Amino acid sequence: MGEPGTKEILSLEELEAAGNFRSGRKHIVSILVENKPGVLTRVTGLFARRGFNINTLAVGPTDDDSVSRITITLDGAVHSIDQVTKQLHKLINVLKIRDLEPEETLARELALFKISADGVARAEVMQICDIFRAHIVDVSKRAVVAEVTGTQEKVDAFERLIRPFGLIEMARTGEIAIGRGRNET
Amino acid sequence: MRAVDALMECLKAEGVDVVFGYPGGANLPTYDAFHDAGIRHILVRHEAGGGHAAEGYAKATGKVGVALGTSGPGATNLVTPICDAMMDSVPVVFITGQVRTDLLGTDGFQEADTIGITMPIVKHSTMIHHPSDLPRAIHEAFHIARTGRPGPVVVDIPTDLSRADIPYEPITDVHLPGYQPTTEGNQKQIRLAAKALANAKRPVLYVGGGAVGASEELVELALSDRLPVTCTVMGLGSFPASHPQWLGMLGMHGTRTANYAMDEADLIVAIGARFDDRVTAKLSEFAPRAKFVHIDIDPAEISKNVPAHIPIVGDTKNILPRLTAEYRALGPDPQRLEEWWHRISGWQERYPLAYEDSVDTEIKPQYMVQALYEATGGDAIIVSDVGQHQMWAAQHYHFDKPRHWINSGGLGTMGFGLPAAMGAKVGCPDKQVVALVGDGGVQMNIQELATLAQDQIDVKVFIMNNGYLGMVRQWQELFWDRRYSHVDMGNYPDFVKLAEAYGSTGFRFTDKTTLVEDMKRALATPGPVMVDVRVTAEENVYPMIAPGQPARDMVG
Ligand SMILES: Cc1ncc(C[n+]2csc(CCOP(=O)(O)OP(=O)(O)O)c2C)c(N)n1
Ligand SMILES: [Mg+2]
DSSP states (O other): OOOTTOSSOOOGGGOOOOSOOOOOSEEEEEEEEEOOTTHHHHHHHHHHHHTOOEEEEEEEEOSSTTEEEEEEEEETTTSOHHHHHHHHHTSTTEEEEEEEOGGGEEEEEEEEEEEEOOTHHHHHHHHHHHHTTOEEEEEOSSEEEEEEEEOHHHHHHHHHHHGGGTEEEEEEOOOEEEESSSSOO | OBHHHHHHHHHHHTTOOEEEEOOOGGGHHHHHHHHHHOOEEEEOSSHHHHHHHHHHHHHHHSSOEEEEEOSTHHHHTTHHHHHHHHHTTOOEEEEEEEOOGGGTTTTOTTOOOHHHHHGGGOSEEEEOSSGGGHHHHHHHHHHHHHSSSOOEEEEEEEHHHHHSBOOOOOOOOOOOTTOOOOOSOOHHHHHHHHHHHHHOSSEEEEEOGGGGGGHHHHHHHHHTTTOOEEEOTTTTTSSOTTSTTEEEEOSTTSOHHHHHHHHHOSEEEEESOOOOHHHHSSGGGSSTTOEEEEEESOGGGTTTSSOOSEEEESOHHHHHHHHHHHHHHTOOOGGGGHHHHHHHHHHHHHOOOOOOOOSSSOBOHHHHHHHHHHHHTTOSEEEEOSSHHHHHHHHHSOOOSTTSEEOOOSSOOTTOHHHHHHHHHHHOTTSOEEEEEETTGGGGSTTHHHHHHHTTOOEEEEEEEOSBOHHHHHHHHHHSTTOOOSOBOTTOSOHHHHHHHTTSEEEEEOOGGGHHHHHHHHHHSSSOEEEEEEBOSSOOOOSBOOTTSOGGGOBO
């Protein structure tokens, strides 16, 4: 298919566009940032003005005092994750970004559920807690507070089961994550 | 030494010879330091004027511009130039005063959250928390502004810290772990791009502002074969408009030839361009037959609007010569472009940039640009404002060299032209600098005429006076049934008297038959000059891609 005179052959037809790809799945993106005033605002501000919707966001310290980790989850059906990470990279205070591979990643969130549970319901709630390895951390006359850790999906499942009993309130941290194996995330 | 004296040392170490600024309470210490610094300071009449002047300086020279303002209103007045510099990737360092640290967060007098307000429109910003951090912050600011994809950096200095005594030692290294722009360009990708280009039958080089520093390299590539070239409004001058391979500007008011060529191209090589909506028009129908090579120093631009087939991240100046070499090595057959050029020439002949000239002495706006081209010998730095005159200048002043066309492209900031021309002249004192502005926009920073007079900055201001906010009037005429709403500027002010009041020389020209000679006379008048050129009131910029329409449906 090469034209006369060109030594190497390449058909334009064969070229495929690279970017703008929508994966269609959930992504966990781990962002290491300099621990300086205003850095979180820069990151969240960027999400807001570029119209990137984040599902959860968790921030905390790392083993290094000068570095914080921001873990976000977002929907790869809505956004090109590539564009999200490239825009983030432009922030000078952002040191490293990893779009974590699901199979290679340990993700956990912590959630507290205040569930209305009196009489017979209480036993059933306790049973569900048991199955999910949730801990009852507070008991009062008409309610219990359960603490659950696990993946976002596990916590979602717990929430679905517990809701019918009367979910008074709920607090979730959003996932944090770390890669499996010896390598740094 | 005082932190502000260290600041002056840093500016000098960065090669700063001039800054544009305005003093106030919070930057009094900085202004005190100017006494002995040996840095030229130009006192503008509004911080926005200073910011745009710093942009004009940077765009004309390629060096980093510097603008200063005080806290609160001084800083908020800089917001428009900061945003403008962001949109057009202009390297400018903005240094703002801030209230004392013990007043921060208390709504102190003239306190504004400068860092917060400007966060979405800066490449980077820093607030000084310890006075000894200042020197490093300044050098980092220059480094960030100048390298990679250039842009504005804001440094906010609380007034108490700026007077503090600090140990100062010159800083020669800047290390930013989170900032390492890719400049080289991947050789394999470059090779692939060369192959694609060698196999393309209908290629177009689509060039943006990112090639302004790589003009020679671009010309080299284009001339290594008969590759057709078009530029965005930001790229004009990167490729000589007098060259036969030039297709004209593309986009909303580009030539039919350039837009049709994009529409029919099989391979588009985007060079430092970002597929702005004024270029692509209806995105879903943009260049439907083309594959894309995208060369840009900002990886986030690649595939942002149009998915790239061959992305190359890096500096155009590094990449283009290697692309040319790879391309040449392939020995592509120039014959294969024969048919393409036949098609292009057809468009060029059928659709030249024409307009109907007046039969009497009336000055058509397009003719005014042509006359200016003649009067300046085509070699002036033309700084435009925003509106119809900007588009006519882009179309009819045929730019042959880079950094000779300065305008506000991305943000489209009225009021940019006059102060930016001032900055360009300060940066390039040996060049003829002309501000070609509208009667509307010139009034948005007209106060800088005083600066021109006081500092005897030799800018020639040519007002294309159509008595209207012309570009808005055109849209109302074409898309809103000619229901003109608040676009008539009346006959105010008297620009000749105003020029004189401001210490410039004023002229008014109304006759096309003597226009070139009149313009030459104005250009030869020493010192700042402002000329009121009366042009046709209701003339439209054509051709035009109507909003939401595909390029191939251009009208006019
Ligand atoms: C600060 C600002 N406000 C409003 C606009 C919208 N606008 C774009 S062009 C234009 C008209 C400009 O009129 P004039 O300066 O007389 O130039 P002309 O179009 O007549 O050449 C306006 C109002 C703008 N670009 N910038
Ligand atoms: Mg006008």
